[in-house]
Amino acid sequence: MSPKAATLVLVLLAVAGSRADVSADQVASVIWKYFMELGTNAKDTVDQLQQAELTKQLNTLLQSNLETVNSYATDLQRRLVPFATELQARLAQDSQRLKEQIQGELAELQAKLSPYADEVHQQIGTNIRQLQAQLSPYAEELRAQVDRSAGELRRALEPYGAELRERLQEHAGSAQASLRPYADRLQQQIDSGVESLQGQLAPLADGLKAQVERSVAELRRGLSPYAQEVQGGLERQLARLSLQAERAAAELRGRLAASGEELRAQLSPLAQELREALGSEGESLHQLAQRLDERVGQTVEAFRRQAAPYGELFGQQLVQRLEELRQKLDSGTAGVEDHLDLLEKEVQEKVASFLSAAEQAES
DSSP states (O other): OOHHHHHHHHHHHHHTSOTTTOOHHHHHHHHHHHHHHHOSOHHHHHHHOOOHHHHHHHHHHHHHHGGGOOHHHHHHHHHHHHHHHHHHHHHHHHHHHHHHHHHHHHHHHHHHHGGGHHHHHHHHHHHHHHHHHHHHHHHHHHHHHHHHHHHHHHHHHHHHHHHHHHHHHHTTTSHHHHTTTHHHHHHHHHHHHHHHHHHHHHHHHHHHHHHHHHHHHHHHHHHGGGOGGGHHHHHHHHHHHHHHHHHHHHHHHHHHHHHHHHHHHHHHHHHHHHHHHHTSOHHHHHHHHHHHHHHHHHHHHHHHHHHTTHHHHHHHHHHHHHHHHHHHHHHOOOOTTHHHHHHHHHHHHHHHHHHHHHHHHHO
16 A cells, blocks of 8 residues: 555544544545545656645544544444545546546537527526526625624624723722623623624525525526437536535535634634733723724624625626536537536545445444
8 A cells, every 4th residue: 555545544544533523524525635636647646745734634633533433433444444445546537437428428418409509598598697686685685684693793792892981980999800700791792692693694505505406407497308318418517517506505604604703703802802901900901991892893894894795706606607507518518627526526425325334334
């Protein structure tokens, strides 16, 4: 076994730390990342592959899983490693096969659709306009919810500045003692406010994804009459479109979650600064009290400006994917990486099937 393959094995062992920690997506991600770093020219590329990132990932996974090894994990590791290494070895061959298959299907699909080029153009154009119209209310609702959530968080935090100033006046000689629990309350309010905000925004991303799925189904119904003899090729292109929509929705959810965590990270220092000010001279405490409202307002407004356009950006991504599909059906030429989305999906499905079977065997 090559050192590079050994690294893959060790990473997989770390991933499979316990029944609770095993994730099909995580295992598939490790295999896929390794394949993409190797490229399709395995022999030449293996010798040149830099292992720094994989080693870093290995160390992180080991640290998080060392304490959770049990008999299930040991048995799973014994079966997972041969499966994963065999799957990895087949990926380059499958990649070339799938690439050639998609190119052939697209050429045939273009030939069959060419007599109906105007109708196909019109159908996809109609679908694009419908998708834009259907996504617009979701994007507007996302923007409105960002505004509402940001406003709620700001209103929940802003009274702390006024209360802090009031208490400083009331307890001029013993402010530190009277305000000691105040910093903890502020942090609790920041945490609960951000979590509420994230909970309000997440369902809207799911709504956008559901609408795109309906739009793909409508496109399938609209194009199917023109592609009776090449349904497989059409279905593969639409499957890729669905994968792209799924990925865009996941990115949207990730952006919203990351923006929420960034907001938390920017607000939390206020509580820490208050703790530090309570242990210092009174002047710094008074300065913080004066600036608290302003800093809360600026931070929340920055979040609002960042997150509000996410729905529109999602819609633009999907419209671009539909335009790309229209161009491919016109030219009959696949993109350089068209096959990779479907190949990655195959890897995810195979890993999920393997882990499901392994868990059923354990049960």
